[in-house]
Amino acid sequence: MLALMCFASVFLASCEKDEDTADVSFVTTYPTIELTGEQWDAIMVGESYTDPGVEAFEGETPIEYTTTGSVDPNTPGAYVITYTATNSDGFSTSVRRYVGVITPEAAAIDLSGQYQRNAGALGVSTVIRLEPGLYQTNNIGGIGAPGPATTVNFFHPTVNNLVVPPQNVLGNEFAAVDATVIPGTSYSWSVVNPGYGTVLRTFVKL
Template identity: 55%
Template sequence: MKRNKILYFFALFAACLFVSCDKDTEDISTITFYPVFEMEGEQFQTVFVGDTYTDSAVTATEAGEPSEITTVGSVDTSTPGVYTITYSATNKDGFTVSVSRYIGVIDSAVTDVDLSGMYQRTAGALGVSTVIKLGPGHYTTDNVGGVAVPGPSTTIHFFNTEGTTLVAPAQEVAGGGVFSIEDGSYVPVGNSASQYSWVVINPGYGTALRTFERL
């Protein structure tokens, strides 16, 4: 929602500049309204392998009027993994806005695993990551890259889909950055972990495998 308000502001600002610079277009301005989405249910969801997934409703409006939505993506509940469904709407001026929902298809064998806790990166800034379990196989970390000072701009959702595999789909975080991970895994200790590792996919984070050890 904040993004749409920002875009609206810049559109109005640009229109005002145009009017002030050209006397021939005085008293003429153009405002474009970007589609605003409302999503029922959670943006990040889980379903067990073999179960049925039913997508919750998503609607979009442009200046209060309903907008047509195009949906791309599907969920294969026979195969563990994370699936993305993207919803897009285009306004009358041709500008398209999209939102996504992420569905983790989880092997029931990881139901009792709990990776929650505090971990410290073994290199770089030695930043601390706080991992919170939100549901079966579904977690957040407030420090995806192990930076010195974590926060909303480094907070992502990730999934333990099967075995010791960790997956985080490409997702926008606070501040507009986009993160995902590759080669994610953890070292099990009972129903928890002694450490986890992954490669952060984001400009500026490099390609090194980042390892976090439990504190």
């Protein structure tokens, strides 16, 4: 009888605890980040550069953010600046800014046009010039049916070199390494993405 009473007491205590927490839910307001200025930018080597920063919010309330990365305006290349904001519940979000430092020789070259991969699906890449030294292709891997999911931006910092920095494309991360170009003839790179192999892909200008 004593054991039964003890069991009943434990059961009732458990029920009371469940009833106390049954209707409790957790709601958080995720942080948001708004870039000031352009996300992609290109400057000439030797020019000064000032990071325009961002604005970070939790709902409508401004919050602090951290910045990693910087730009060396005297060294040609591509630079990534990452801004991170964390809300009061510890949830974080990040946004990236891309800055290319371009030599005058590279800026004078226009790489825009159509290029065809010389292997695989023989897909065609359409390259457009966004500004001197900054380009976009709709077909990073040279697949047969390119589109928004295969569209990336890249820099042309020096005459024979390209840089395709890590970037989010419709929720999928893309980048490329070993990227080179022979202006007016071809360009090559290896795609960094789980859906692509590590083979060097060459695109010949049509």
